[in-house]
Amino acid sequence: MKLRKGKTKSTLDASIDSALLAVEIYNKPRTTFRSEGFITMMIMAWTRLFHAYFNTTIGDKYYYKSKNGRYETVDGEKKSWELATCIKKYGELEDGVERNLNFFIKLRNKIEHRHIEKREVDTLIFGECQSLLFNFESLLIKFFGNTYSINEALVYSLQFSQIRTEQQEKANRSALSKDLSEIMSFVEKYRNTLDENTYNSQEYSIKLIQIPKISNTNRADAAVTFVKWDTLNDEDKAAYEQLNVIIKDKAVKIEAVNVGRLKPSEVVRKVNEMLNGKSITQNLHVVLYKLFRVRPANGADDPFETYADFCLYDEPHNDYVYQEAWVNFLINFMQVTEFEPSELRSKLRNGENLSIDEYCL
Numbered sequence: 001m002k003l004r005k006g007k008t009k010s011t012l013d014a015s016i017d018s019a020l021l022a023v024e025i026y027n028k029p030r031t032t033f034r035s036e037g038f039i040t041m042m043i044m045a046w047t048r049l050f051h052a053y054f055n056t057t058i059g060d061k062y063y064y065k066s067k068n069g070r071y072e073t074v075d076g077e078k079k080s081w082e083l084a085t086c087i088k089k090y091g092e093l094e095d096g097v098e099r100n101l102n103f104f105i106k107l108r109n110k111i112e113h114r115h116i117e118k119r120e121v122d123t124l125i126f127g128e129c130q131s132l133l134f135n136f137e138s139l140l141i142k143f144f145g146n147t148y149s150i151n152e153a154l155v156y157s158l159q160f161s162q163i164r165t166e167q168q169e170k171a172n173r174s175a176l177s178k179d180l181s182e183i184m185s186f187v188e189k190y191r192n193t194l195d196e197n198t199y200n201s202q203e204y205s206i207k208l209i210q211i212p213k214i215s216n217t218n219r220a221d222a223a224v225t226f227v228k229w230d231t232l233n234d235e236d237k238a239a240y241e242q243l244n245v246i247i248k249d250k251a252v253k254i255e256a257v258n259v260g261r262l263k264p265s266e267v268v269r270k271v272n273e274m275l276n277g278k279s280i281t282q283n284l285h286v287v288l289y290k291l292f293r294v295r296p297a298n299g300a301d302d303p304f305e306t307y308a309d310f311c312l313y314d315e316p317h318n319d320y321v322y323q324e325a326w327v328n329f330l331i332n333f334m335q336v337t338e339f340e341p342s343e344l345r346s347k348l349r350n351g352e353n354l355s356i357d358e359y360c361l
Helices: 007-027 034-057 083-090 095-112 118-122 125-143 161-172 179-194 233-248 264-274 282-291 322-336 341-349
Strands: 208-214 225-227 311-314 319-322
Touching: 007 034, 007 125, 034 095, 034 118, 034 125, 083 095, 095 125, 095 179, 118 125, 118 179, 161 311, 179 311, 264 282, 264 319, 264 322, 282 322, 282 341
Parallel strands: none
Antiparallel strands: 208 225, 311 319
């Protein structure tokens, strides 16, 4: 499809330019805000892509209207649908694509409001970033045809593996600042909400195996082969898994759901087993998690906003599970403080909070 000059073409051009700028930001070696720059520009690219599509299908109607039928405005300009609304209005994205987009919408908000060393985040979410880009081009071609394909303008970024490893180790040694720890926890929690098929899909996160070629039969060949995991047969997957074990020099861990996570009743039981002369009840446990703000209130807009070291949201069951660290924290708190249950309940009624850092071991 060859678009003539007009709003659709200018919006689509802006979308493609945003995607190319996102890649440029990501691939610059000295970029220190790689993740937030890439995510911000890619969300702009996706939003404009949808706007261009809507402009060709429903016309100039992708704007918010108030109940009286008038357009909502921001600084005198009509307020257009943001990306989350575009996704809902379109309603035809594959689950992996939609999950990937929702991941970045939430992650952008968290990254933008924190001052963190982001290289650790860059490494952690590389697969999701690559899928965000691939999915964008796939939908771009679906909407407007191969004429607008941008894959020829893209190349794989060169990696300085030794430097990267050093940076990763440095970030790990720092035990991750509170802000960075919260970002990492969000990524882990979001991934834990995905079913196995979605998490393993290329639409949610690209999983490429990079294989350096020792020798080439054709010297014009690329020096590296990239293999898509989901295109391999079972025999090849087994071979690559074995290679992965050799490289890691340790056994591959198979993940299961909620292993080591505790229900509230189990938390209470474990705490009481270790306390001498004191005990907590289910009701007091509720008071304590509220005082220390380890999880949001029931019905909160974002149930995932937990203190991840202590508590995680279990989406399939719409409840919360607790970590062993929360048990240890409560044992220490009850042993070293003189608070009576009535005092703790009074603090909660008065809207007070307690600091986790003050009572950590």
